[in-house]
Amino acid sequence: METKQAGNTVLLEAQGLGFRYSKLRPWLFRGLGFSLERGEVLSILGPNARGKTTLLKCLSGLLRPVEGTLTTGPSVGYVPQDHGTGPDFTVQDMVLMGCTRHLRPYQVPRAGDRDAAARAMERVGAADWAERSYSELSGGQRQLVLIARALASGSQLLVLDEPASALDLRNQSRVLSVLDSLAAEGMGVIMTTHHPDHALHVSRNALLFVNGHDTRWGPVEELLTGPALSDVYGLPICTPTVDTVSGNRTIAVPDFGPSCRRTCAPNLRKDLP
Numbered sequence: 001m002e003t004k005q006a007g008n009t010v011l012l013e014a015q016g017l018g019f020r021y022s023k024l025r026p027w028l029f030r031g032l033g034f035s036l037e038r039g040e041v042l043s044i045l046g047p048n049a050r051g052k053t054t055l056l057k058c059l060s061g062l063l064r065p066v067e068g069t070l071t072t073g074p075s076v077g078y079v080p081q082d083h084g085t086g087p088d089f090t091v092q093d094m095v096l097m098g099c100t101r102h103l104r105p106y107q108v109p110r111a112g113d114r115d116a117a118a119r120a121m122e123r124v125g126a127a128d129w130a131e132r133s134y135s136e137l138s139g140g141q142r143q144l145v146l147i148a149r150a151l152a153s154g155s156q157l158l159v160l161d162e163p164a165s166a167l168d169l170r171n172q173s174r175v176l177s178v179l180d181s182l183a184a185e186g187m188g189v190i191m192t193t194h195h196p197d198h199a200l201h202v203s204r205n206a207l208l209f210v211n212g213h214d215t216r217w218g219p220v221e222e223l224l225t226g227p228a229l230s231d232v233y234g235l236p237i238c239t240p241t242v243d244t245v246s247g248n249r250t251i252a253v254p255d256f257g258p259s260c261r262r263t264c265a266p267n268l269r270k271d272l273p
Contacts, residue, residue: 140171
């Protein structure tokens with residue numbers, strides 16, 4: 001159910017959310033609270049094994065939180081990481097699988113399902129690949145197909161697990177542009193990422209996993225600062241502002257050691273001493 005908050009439509013709201021896999025294991029997160037408005041991209045960041053993917057599974061209904069309340073719309077489109085080529089289906093068939101939640105057992109896709117799949121492929125720029133084998137596509141193309149599959153389900157909220165993982169720079173840009181466009185159309189998008197730059201580029205708010213007892217939510221310009229990112233990832237990170245073709249942008253620059261300090265552009269304006 002969508003709710004109204006301060007004049008905006010809220011697609012998802014979490015209050016006091018907590019999860020652990022058993023009473024003998026530590027909490028991955030606890031007391032977590034945040035919300036997502038229509039037209040917003042929320043980025044979730046933090047080191048490995050801090051509970052980011054587990055949180056996504058809770059948000060998408062694959063896992064049930066142990067504590068707290070979670071309010072979402074009637075359906076959430078979950079986009080997992082692309083771990084390889086998988087079965088040899090056509091792109092159209094892969095996207096049609098997003099409609100299966102509406103079908104009864106043994107029911108074949110209807111004309112309306114095929115229309116929904118075609119519209120989804122068009123929205124992500126995959127319409128020309130409809131008859132191609134999914135296994136023959138590049139990593140970036142497969143990621144767009146997985147996004148189209150989630151769109152075909154009719155979901156207004158997409159939850160994506162590292163959608164730009166293992167992609168080259170061009171395909172990272174392509175995937176982020178699609179997600180930004182979907183948000184501009186009024187959808188809600190939640191994604192995990194290991195790239196603070198991606199969050200700074202497409203998100204208004206971020207969720208930062210420091211540890212199981214310290215999870216921070218807020219505007220990216222306040223949350224993703226050099227000192228905060230340095231604490232989370234355990235190495236010096238600065239967040240300079242640089243001039244780009246599209247205007248000034250804040251980026252995250254990790255310091256990997258002396259060689260990095262020698263080669264890092266001296267014209268960058270650092271926010272750290």
